[in-house]
Amino acid sequence: MPKEVTYTLHVEFGDCDPARIVWFPNFFRWIDAASRHFFIACGVPPWHELEKSHGIIGTPLVDTHAKFQKTASYGDTLQIHASITEWRGKSFVQHYRVTRGDDAIMECDEVRIFAARREGDATGIRAVVAPDEIRRLCE
Amino acid sequence: MPKEVTYTLHVEFGDCDPARIVWFPNFFRWIDAASRHFFIACGVPPWHELEKSHGIIGTPLVDTHAKFQKTASYGDTLQIHASITEWRGKSFVQHYRVTRGDDAIMECDEVRIFAARREGDATGIRAVVAPDEIRRLCE
Amino acid sequence: MPKEVTYTLHVEFGDCDPARIVWFPNFFRWIDAASRHFFIACGVPPWHELEKSHGIIGTPLVDTHAKFQKTASYGDTLQIHASITEWRGKSFVQHYRVTRGDDAIMECDEVRIFAARREGDATGIRAVVAPDEIRRLCE
Amino acid sequence: MPKEVTYTLHVEFGDCDPARIVWFPNFFRWIDAASRHFFIACGVPPWHELEKSHGIIGTPLVDTHAKFQKTASYGDTLQIHASITEWRGKSFVQHYRVTRGDDAIMECDEVRIFAARREGDATGIRAVVAPDEIRRLCE
Numbered sequence: 001m002p003k004e005v006t007y008t009l010h011v012e013f014g015d016c017d018p019a020r021i022v023w024f025p026n027f028f029r030w031i032d033a034a035s036r037h038f039f040i041a042c043g044v045p046p047w048h049e050l051e052k053s054h055g056i057i058g059t060p061l062v063d064t065h066a067k068f069q070k071t072a073s074y075g076d077t078l079q080i081h082a083s084i085t086e087w088r089g090k091s092f093v094q095h096y097r098v099t100r101g102d103d104a105i106m107e108c109d110e111v112r113i114f115a116a117r118r119e120g121d122a123t124g125i126r127a128v129v130a131p132d133e134i135r136r137l138c139e
Numbered sequence: 140m141p142k143e144v145t146y147t148l149h150v151e152f153g154d155c156d157p158a159r160i161v162w163f164p165n166f167f168r169w170i171d172a173a174s175r176h177f178f179i180a181c182g183v184p185p186w187h188e189l190e191k192s193h194g195i196i197g198t199p200l201v202d203t204h205a206k207f208q209k210t211a212s213y214g215d216t217l218q219i220h221a222s223i224t225e226w227r228g229k230s231f232v233q234h235y236r237v238t239r240g241d242d243a244i245m246e247c248d249e250v251r252i253f254a255a256r257r258e259g260d261a262t263g264i265r266a267v268v269a270p271d272e273i274r275r276l277c278e
Numbered sequence: 279m280p281k282e283v284t285y286t287l288h289v290e291f292g293d294c295d296p297a298r299i300v301w302f303p304n305f306f307r308w309i310d311a312a313s314r315h316f317f318i319a320c321g322v323p324p325w326h327e328l329e330k331s332h333g334i335i336g337t338p339l340v341d342t343h344a345k346f347q348k349t350a351s352y353g354d355t356l357q358i359h360a361s362i363t364e365w366r367g368k369s370f371v372q373h374y375r376v377t378r379g380d381d382a383i384m385e386c387d388e389v390r391i392f393a394a395r396r397e398g399d400a401t402g403i404r405a406v407v408a409p410d411e412i413r414r415l416c417e
Numbered sequence: 418m419p420k421e422v423t424y425t426l427h428v429e430f431g432d433c434d435p436a437r438i439v440w441f442p443n444f445f446r447w448i449d450a451a452s453r454h455f456f457i458a459c460g461v462p463p464w465h466e467l468e469k470s471h472g473i474i475g476t477p478l479v480d481t482h483a484k485f486q487k488t489a490s491y492g493d494t495l496q497i498h499a500s501i502t503e504w505r506g507k508s509f510v511q512h513y514r515v516t517r518g519d520d521a522i523m524e525c526d527e528v529r530i531f532a533a534r535r536e537g538d539a540t541g542i543r544a545v546v547a548p549d550e551i552r553r554l555c556e
Contacts, residue, residue, distance in 0.1 A: 025167035303445035
């Protein structure tokens with residue numbers, strides 16, 4: 001079983017739209033936080049330190065697939081259970097289950113890469129192989 | 140060929156993260172706007188009018204699958220080309236291509252439903268069959 | 279001394295801009311959450327219940343004045359100390375101090391109203407006098 | 418009369434909250450875009466170029482004061498009229514009027530600084546005097 005890390009959040013009034021339910025881009029905001037929180041909880045240093053030591057500036061998304069199962073609204077407390085379910089050389093699959101108590105709210109599978117800057121290109125990035133010591137921390 | 144509607148947006152400084160590229164949840168913010176813009180451009184009334192006439196409060200997401208192809212940053216002008224590529228009774232597939240000139244930036248397929256409120260439940264929603272007159276406007 | 283309620287938050291990567299500091303509109307996002315959290319912590323029911331009992335749909339802003347004292351970045355834990363420092367009939371002043379440990383990060387004074395819908399107008403609102411029982415809970 | 422630059426935006430569904438009006442932090446998102454748009458329209462290079470030539474990484478806020486006059490909702494087209502109304506050595510006052518046709522929606526006065534990085538401090542910033550050539554472009 002891969003390591004699972006849980007991130008807890010409270011849905012706020014401003015996270016909801018005129019239909020009074022969470023406006024869905026906010027789920028991706030929280031999932032991105034849960035992704036970074038996963039690495040921190042596993043003992044991986046923050047990106048600005050990894051940039052100095054490994055040239056890694058973050059783990060940008062390549063592909064994401066989400067299923068929305070139940071709606072959520074303000075006042076709800078949600079939990080995001082994150083794990084890395086597959087390592088693929090220069091990319092990896094990060095899996096998330098969003099729950100409210102026993103309710104399944106959303107499920108998401110992301111393909112992310114470890115990214116370094118491309119030489120002489122302010123915003124260009126390139127994928128690098130996940131360093132072994134980072135991978136070991138996350139398994 | 141299904142009807143295609145283009146939504147144009149300008150990437151702002153605050154849409155970008157410390158890696159100086161668009162923070163990905165913002166793509167979903169724009170895609171949601173492009174989705175609604177598609178219906179408006181096709182002649183479908185805004186949701187608060189449809190709620191009165193058809194009980195429809197919006198088109199919440201059931202499933203979304205996105206591929207990120209190239210990064211974007213502030214100063215970029217992006218175009219989102221939206222179409223409905225499949226009708227499935229109570230749901231439909233909405234397709235988006237995000238481009239910057241000739242560059243493909245992102246692609247996304249969503250399954251959305253036409254949603255009505257569930258009786259006696261403030262935030263519960265249920266799927267309804269797409270009304271024929273709405274479907275005809277979007278094809 | 280007015281009642282003070284503290285709201286704690288963690289600054290995320292996506293809350294920061296290319297200058298690697300919190301993008302300021304996010305402070306207002308958190309302050310709005312701290313405002314609502316203040317009322318909940320004081321025992322005031324959520325807005326959708328107050329709409330049924332008192333016709334009150336929320337406490338929209340009329341005026342806000344913020345001073346930014348120190349920058350914050352991702353990884354920081356911030357606390358927002360909220361209180362109501364003045365009652366003015368149909369409006370009130372809500373005061374916030376945002377701190378990171380001993381550092382003062384931001385200070386903000388808002389004028390808000392208790393709002394009810396205007397008859398026959400989907401988005402129009404009007405100010406109502408703060409109900410006594412709500413005011414007592416917050417002092 | 419100071420130079421005035423107008424920024425146009427369309428309010429989207431997701432910009433609105435359960436009260437069906439613009440959630441106020443979004444006004445600050447747009448005002449920040451209007452601020453940067455003002456400098457670009459005046460001919461000032463983007464921040465990442467100014468960082469190389471002048472060490473300037475942006476114009477962070479020191480103080481903001483906003484008055485909300487009328488609500489706005491999705492479907493509205495808003496205009497933000499921006500100008501610099503005062504130069505104060507290391508800071509300046511940027512003024513905004515947000516309108517919907519003839520309706521005044523919001524007014525805002527900001528104190529901003531031209532910021533450079535503090536030596537040996539990843540997120541620390543310091544104010545620098547506005548370069549003369551930038552100031553001339555904006556008057």
